[in-house]
Amino acid sequence: MMRQLDYHTIRQIFTRFQEADPAPKGELDHVNAYTLLVAVALSAQATDAGVNRATKDLFPVVDTPQKMLDLGEEGLIEHIRTIGLYRNKAKNVMKLSQILVDDYGGEVPNSRAALQSLPGVGRKTANVVLNMWWRYPAQAVDTHIFRVGNRTGIAPGKNVDIVERAIEDNIPADFQLHAHHWLILHGRYHCKARKPLCPTCIIRDLCPFEEKTL
Known part of the structure; x- marks a missing residue:
């Protein structure tokens, strides 16, 4: 070492x-804290460029947890099937969106512990969101x-x-x-x-x- x-x-x-x-600046395209969270979750074992291509048509119309729930898992898959592990990622995005609606009023929490409690969100994902959206070091x-x-x-x-x-x-x-x-x-x-x-x-x-x- x-x-x-x-x-x-x-x-x-x-x-x-x-x-x-x-x-x-980070290279993942997003329009708000929620789309940033989703983009980072999708980027695991995938390139930022690949995620941006998949979300180019998604985020302009699906930019809140409720809109994601309305789209549905199969609708999300249609957008992200070019990304590795897309089925598992789609499940996690739907689960975390439901939790955000049920427990956080549709808002993305700005606490690392709360973020890490969401499905598919590890410490690295939480840190990216904290840094890029809330400018936490x-x-x-x-x-x-x-x-x-x-x-x-x-x-x-x-x-x-x-x-x-x-x-x-x-x-x-x-x-x-x-x-x-x-x-x-x-x-x-x-x-x-x-x-x-x-x-x-x-x-x-x-x-x-x-x-x-x-």
């Missing part, structure tokens, strides 16, 4: 991320962030929970709000799994990754 970078180096890294992209660790955290030494850890805590502990507070977006975008487009684009990486000189590509 990569050694932990020092505070000064981590601050330099995130200063560069901020200069390159001052206001990074929650860190949603996916495969990209796990890889970047370990490769760079910004947030090393053997599992996603350890990496999440390391991000919270090691990244300066003024970068916490956008930290997970900077890391996920860096992992998605630059620090790729099989062939990272090290020659054009803006933090190449600060990164201790020994297997840099030429």
Whole structure:
């Protein structure tokens, strides 16, 4: 496992991320908190681009839990059948929509515990919603962030929970709000799994990754 970078180096890294992209945004299309929650739930083991294609015609007309219930499970499946595990995801979306209507007045709760109590919503999904909608400095660790955290030494850890805590502990507070977006975008487009684009990486000189590509 990569050694932990020092505070000064981590601050330099995130200063560069901020200069390159001052206001990074998630790439899942949504129109409100509910459609964001659904989009993130659908994105498990799927690409953001694939989810956006599936929801392009859905979210303009189905943007509340009640409208989703009115559409029905089979109606939802017609929109999302191109997404992996679509049947199970459709079941979870219908269940969570019913709970939101019954228990939360049709509103999406802004508590991690309440979000995680919903079917198909894990800690990562809850953190994405908290961060993107309510601008809470929650860190949603996916495969990209796990890889970047370990490769760079910004947030090393053997599992996603350890990496999440390391991000919270090691990244300066003024970068916490956008930290997970900077890391996920860096992992998605630059620090790729099989062939990272090290020659054009803006933090190449600060990164201790020994297997840099030429």
